[in-house]
Amino acid sequence: MLAAPYCTRHPGLWKMLMVAVCVALLGCLQAQEHQGHVSVILLGATGDLARKYLWRGLFQLYLEEAGKGHSFRFHGAALTSTEQGQEVIAKILESLSCPRDMAPSRCAELKAQFQQLSEYRRLKMPEDYLALSKDIEARIQHEGLREAGRIFYFSVPPFAYADIARSINSSCRPGPGAWLRVVLEKPFGHDQRSAQQLATELGSFFQEEEMYRVDHYLGKQVVAQILPFRDQNRKALDGLWNRHHVERVEVILKETVDAEGRISFYEEYGVIRDVLQNHLTEVLMPVVMELPVNISSLEAVLEHKLQAFRALRGLQRGSAVVGQYQAYSGQARRELQKPDSFHSLTPTFAGILIHVDNLRWEGVPFILMSGKALDERVSYVRILFKNQAYCTQSEKNWVPAQSHCLPRQIVFHIGHGELGSPAVLVSRNLFRPALPSASWKEVEGRPELRLFGRPLSDYYAYSPVREQDAYATLISHIFHGQKDAFITTENLLASWGFWTPLLDSLAHEVPRLYPGGAENGHLLDFEFSGSHLAFSQPPPEQLMPGLDSTPTPSDFQVLRGKYRESPLISAWPEELIARLASDIEAAAVGAVQRFGEFHLALSGGSSPVALFQQLATGHYGFPWAHTHLWLVDERCVPLWDPESNFQGLQAHLLQHVRVPHYNVHPMPVHRHRRLCAEEDQGAQAYAEEISALVTNSSFDLVLLGMGADGHTASLFPQSPAGLDGKQLVVLTTSPSSPRRRMSLSLALINRARKVAVLVMGRMKREIAVLVSRVGREPQKWPISGVLPDSGQLVWYMDYDAFLG
Numbered sequence: 001m002l003a004a005p006y007c008t009r010h011p012g013l014w015k016m017l018m019v020a021v022c023v024a025l026l027g028c029l030q031a032q033e034h035q036g037h038v039s040v041i042l043l044g045a046t047g048d049l050a051r052k053y054l055w056r057g058l059f060q061l062y063l064e065e066a067g068k069g070h071s072f073r074f075h076g077a078a079l080t081s082t083e084q085g086q087e088v089i090a091k092i093l094e095s096l097s098c099p100r101d102m103a104p105s106r107c108a109e110l111k112a113q114f115q116q117l118s119e120y121r122r123l124k125m126p127e128d129y130l131a132l133s134k135d136i137e138a139r140i141q142h143e144g145l146r147e148a149g150r151i152f153y154f155s156v157p158p159f160a161y162a163d164i165a166r167s168i169n170s171s172c173r174p175g176p177g178a179w180l181r182v183v184l185e186k187p188f189g190h191d192q193r194s195a196q197q198l199a200t201e202l203g204s205f206f207q208e209e210e211m212y213r214v215d216h217y218l219g220k221q222v223v224a225q226i227l228p229f230r231d232q233n234r235k236a237l238d239g240l241w242n243r244h245h246v247e248r249v250e251v252i253l254k255e256t257v258d259a260e261g262r263i264s265f266y267e268e269y270g271v272i273r274d275v276l277q278n279h280l281t282e283v284l285m286p287v288v289m290e291l292p293v294n295i296s297s298l299e300a301v302l303e304h305k306l307q308a309f310r311a312l313r314g315l316q317r318g319s320a321v322v323g324q325y326q327a328y329s330g331q332a333r334r335e336l337q338k339p340d341s342f343h344s345l346t347p348t349f350a351g352i353l354i355h356v357d358n359l360r361w362e363g364v365p366f367i368l369m370s371g372k373a374l375d376e377r378v379s380y381v382r383i384l385f386k387n388q389a390y391c392t393q394s395e396k397n398w399v400p401a402q403s404h405c406l407p408r409q410i411v412f413h414i415g416h417g418e419l420g421s422p423a424v425l426v427s428r429n430l431f432r433p434a435l436p437s438a439s440w441k442e443v444e445g446r447p448e449l450r451l452f453g454r455p456l457s458d459y460y461a462y463s464p465v466r467e468q469d470a471y472a473t474l475i476s477h478i479f480h481g482q483k484d485a486f487i488t489t490e491n492l493l494a495s496w497g498f499w500t501p502l503l504d505s506l507a508h509e510v511p512r513l514y515p516g517g518a519e520n521g522h523l524l525d526f527e528f529s530g531s532h533l534a535f536s537q538p539p540p541e542q543l544m545p546g547l548d549s550t551p552t553p554s555d556f557q558v559l560r561g562k563y564r565e566s567p568l569i570s571a572w573p574e575e576l577i578a579r580l581a582s583d584i585e586a587a588a589v590g591a592v593q594r595f596g597e598f599h600l601a602l603s604g605g606s607s608p609v610a611l612f613q614q615l616a617t618g619h620y621g622f623p624w625a626h627t628h629l630w631l632v633d634e635r636c637v638p639l640w641d642p643e644s645n646f647q648g649l650q651a652h653l654l655q656h657v658r659v660p661h662y663n664v665h666p667m668p669v670h671r672h673r674r675l676c677a678e679e680d681q682g683a684q685a686y687a688e689e690i691s692a693l694v695t696n697s698s699f700d701l702v703l704l705g706m707g708a709d710g711h712t713a714s715l716f717p718q719s720p721a722g723l724d725g726k727q728l729v730v731l732t733t734s735p736s737s738p739r740r741r742m743s744l745s746l747a748l749i750n751r752a753r754k755v756a757v758l759v760m761g762r763m764k765r766e767i768a769v770l771v772s773r774v775g776r777e778p779q780k781w782p783i784s785g786v787l788p789d790s791g792q793l794v795w796y797m798d799y800d801a802f803l804g
Contacts, residue, residue, distance in 0.1 A: 035068075035069035035148060036145065036178070037071045037073070037143075037145040037147050038070050038149055038479070039072075039150045039151070039174075040058060040073070040074045040153070041075045041150065041152045042074070042077065042153045043077050043078070043152060043154050044078055044155035045076030045077055045085070045089060045120065046080050047078070049155050049185065050092075050155050057471040057472040057475040058475060059114055060469065060472035061479055062074075062110065062113070062117075063099075063102070066113065070148060072117055075118075076121075077132075078120075078123070079122065082120065085120040086120045088120075089118065093111075093114070094115075098110070098111065126166075126171060127171075129167040129170075129171050133171055133173075136150070137175070148178055149174055149178045149180060149181065150174045150178070150179075151181045151182075151183065151478060152168055152172075152181070154183060154185060155185055158188070158189070158198065161184070161201070165182070165201070165202055166205060168182070179210075180206070180210050181212060181478055182210055183212045183478055184202070184211060184212065184214065185214050186214070186278050188278075189496060191503060192497050195496040196493060199489045199492065199493065208489060209483070211489075212486045213486055213487040213492065214474055215278050215279060215486075215487055216470045216474065217414070218485040218486070218487075219469075219473040219485055221467070222412045222415070222422040222424060225412070225440075226286040226381070227286045227291070228436075231295045233431070233433050240430075241360070242361070243359075243360060243362050246364050246384070246385055247364075247386045248365045248367060248384050249284075249364065249366045249383050250384070251368045252380055253279060253369075253370040254370070254376055255377055256373070256375070256376060257377075258328070259328065259348060259372055261335075263331055263335040263336060267344065270348070271347050271371060271372070272347065272503060272506075273499075275370040278495070279370075280370060281495050281498075282487070284354070284366065284381075285305050285308055287383070288308045288311075288366070289304045289305050289307065289308040290304050292304050305491060308356070309491075309494035310494075311358040312355075312356055312498050313354070313356065313531070314501060315501060316502070316531065317574045318531065319352060320350060320352050320502060320533060321351045321526045321535050322350050322506060322511045322512070323347060323348065323350075323511045323513070323514050323523075324344070324345075324346065325373035326514065326516065327373075328344060328346070329343050329344045345507075345508065346511075347506070347511045348372045348511070349511070349512075349524060350370060351367065351368070351524075352367070353531065354366040355531060365528055371524070373516035373517060374516075374520065374524075375518045375520060376418075378415075378416045378418075379416065379417075380413045380414055380417070381412040383409060384407070384409045385409060387405065387406075389405050390405065391403055391404065391405040403429060404429055406427065406429050407427065408427045408430050409425075409427050409430075410426050410427070411451070411452065413425060418451065419456075421467065422464055423443060423461055423462060425460070427454075427459060433462070435462050440463070440464060442461065442462055443456070443461035445457065508572055508799075509572060512535060522537060523535075532618055563795045564795070566793040566795060567792070568795045568797065569794065569797075570796075570797045571798065572798060572799055573760060573800075576796055577610045580611055580796050581611055582619075583756070584600070584701060584703075585615075585621065587700060588622060588623050588701075589621070589622075596626065597626050598626060598701075599694050599699045600628065600700065601630040601703065602629065602630070602631060602703050603645070603703050603704050603705050604633060604634065604646075604648055607705045607758055608703060609648065609652050611703075612648075613652055615657070616656035624657045624658050624659045625660065627663060628663045628664075628693065629649070629659060630665045630694075631649070631665070631667045632703065632744050632749075633645065633741055633742065634666070634743075635714075635741055636740035637670075637675065638670050646666040665686075668686055669682055671685075683727075683729040683730055683731055683742055684729070686742070687729040690728060697751055698751045698752060698791075699753070700754065701756060702744070702749055702754070702755045703756050703758060704749070704783075704786065705757070705758055705759065706759045706768075706771070708764065708766070710780070710783050711783070712782050712786060713744055714741035715745070715746065716734060716735060716782065717781065719733040720779065721733075722747075723745075723746055723778045724778075727745055728744070728748040729742065729745065729748065730742070746778060746782070746785045749788075750785075750786065750791075751788070751789060752791050753788070753792070754788070754792045755786055755791065755792070756794050757783070759795065759796070759798070759801045760798045760801055761798070761800055762800040765803075768802060771783060771784060
């Protein structure tokens with residue numbers, strides 16, 4: 001306000017000021033008109049992903065940016081010959097279409113421009129990249145442009161990344177002052193180790209800020225809205241978004257298509273690597289993570305995301321159920337030219353139970369599920385809230401859509417399904433959500449539509465004003481240098497660190513077979529209890545056809561048949577242990593109901609450790625208070641010695657369950673400060689204790705193992721004690737240290753109501769085959785003498801021991 005009078009008195013100064021302003025404005029206008037040239041190089045330009053999504057996304061980018069100051073050139077590149085590549089690209093470009101609200105004449109004009117600016121070139125050798133760089137520089141110089149930057153989109157298999165990256169880094173980087181952006185498509189590795197190796201390799205060529213790892217689910221409108229939704233509705237959600245109010249969270253991606261045509265990829269990755277480790281995990285993070293004060297801060301969001309990863313409880317084998325549609329192995333045989341005997345273990349369906357160990361989410365189950373050949377195509381995140389209300393009046397008198405007794409849920413409906421479009425749904429008995437009105441609108445009423453058990457009218461439902469393609473959105477973000485919707489190296493390695501242990505534990509898992517589509521029925525339904533997930537229906541059991549045939553374990557969930565004329569149960573180790581534990585619990589419950597107590601004799605060694613752990617953590621209905629625990633055999637060492645069988649029982653079972661101390665019966669190997677001295681009569685003392693407490697000295701169940709030499713308990717071929725005669729408990733000699741042992745005799749073992757023999761590991765395959773063929777010769781193979789007088793013998797063998 002003070003400058004005008006001063007300038008009036010000094011007109012020369014006023015003219016200089018006006019000239020300066022005009023020059024500045026002209027400079028701004030010129031900068032607006034010539035912001036620089038951008039080269040987009042699409043590698044794998046003739047591939048399936050490029051055909052379906054990437055060229056369409058690049059065209060959308062051009063439609064948005066044309067006339068805003070940048071000039072463009074789009075280079076489609078592949079290994080295809082120039083002539084063939086040009087023909088393919090021409091067809092793809094001709095098929096492109098504009099948004100519905102664009103005038104046809106404007107569309108035709110821009111499409112013609114885009115076609116003119118797009119070309120195909122073969123990029124195969126390092127010199128091809130150098131030639132490309134020189135061509136870009138020559139064009140820029142010829143047209144008098146300034147280079148703004150280059151985008152390289154890797155739509156190629158990961159094994160090609162390193163060579164391409166090396167060529168770009170050495171001979172195709174833009175000059176000083178221009179940026180480089182390298183776009184990478186999943187899969188980013190196969191496990192934590194390979195992901196780390198790939199990250200290190202790429203890190204030697206590119207800076208972190210130059211790399212954009214694409215997970216296209218992060219470009220979907222509803223997924224991108226989860227954090228803003230939480231931010232815009234903080235007041236309503238602050239008291240609800242926690243373990244006190246959330247019953248469970250579901251993150252779901254169902255597909256009706258199968259893997260036909262993609263079998264080679266699927267055989268290597270499977271459903272967990274293909275969908276859960278990336279898409280569903282990335283969708284889970286904005287739900288689980290703490291909400292930053294400023295969600296626009298990329299650094300704050302990333303830090304909170306990494307904190308959420310660190311809070312995820314490690315996954316165990318019991319955290320997952322897996323399945324495979326029945327036609328998959330046949331498709332794999334055809335596409336991969338495998339023999340008729342080939343059966344794949346690749347899962348095409350998986351349900352995963354995740355827990356978050358922090359104050360907000362402690363105890364809340366998070367269910368991730370995805371599969372092919374299911375009954376519908378749909379993806380969503382569903383937050384189901386607890387409801388402790390009780391309505392006195394019947395449902396017909398409830399206030400429509402607002403009763404406190406109605407289910408309360410928030411659904412981020414990502415796409416497809418009966419709704420058919422992206423949407424955010426909030427139960428009307430929760431709160432009316434705030435969403436940006438410029439980009440979200442209320443869904444029109446559809447009286448016939450029901451979602452998650454309720455009519456659509458029960459929800460405040462909002463959908464995007466204009467639906468946008470995920471790839472088009474992400475390509476726009478890449479062009480503008482916005483990294484909030486991409487996966488950083490740190491983020492990637494945190495995800496693989498979480499998933500790799502589970503993938504390793506499932507490597508030999510036999511998936512449950514399902515027919516596909518609506519015929520799946522309830523076959524894939526699963527239930528969870530604590531940290532354990534299991535199919536609701538029992539596993540399909542099939543009869544083992546016999547030892548002379550060559551069954552493939554991938555055909556079965558559990559094999560049942562005969563071994564040495566006694567029942568055989570065979571499965572992969574986890575299923576086998578779970579089945580044995582369930583059978584022991586059933587025997588315990590039955591014995592307690594009939595006799596008031598259960599007498600269980602357990603072998604030592606490494607084989608039953610997994611069983612002890614399973615009984616301790618997964619069988620809360622086990623009647624421990626009425627169970628007596630006895631030892632089948634013991635090493636002649638003090639009970640506190642690490643080699644003591646009792647010490648193993650104590651560490652893996654007794655300290656985790658409530659068995660009365662007077663019901664625990666260790667073998668008396670340490671008497672009068674001596675170990676297994678004949679004159680101390682420890683064996684006789686244990687026999688007398690058994691006779692006094694166990695009716696007819698008949699244990700309800702005896703658990704045995706089988707050694708590689710055919711021994712069982714501590715009854716060895718070289719030590720005849722206990723193999724004949726009526727003595728109940730004997731001292732024996734082992735061929736390995738510690739040599740002195742105490743053991744139940746064959747006579748006592750064969751009095752049991754049930755004997756279970758657990759045989760696990762590939763090293764037991766040879767003895768398992770041998771024992772299957774011999775008669776009853778306990779002096780040579782003590783295990784062959786096990787045959788209860790009036791009880792039942794059941795063999796539990798894992799596939800490695802049984803089928804090799």
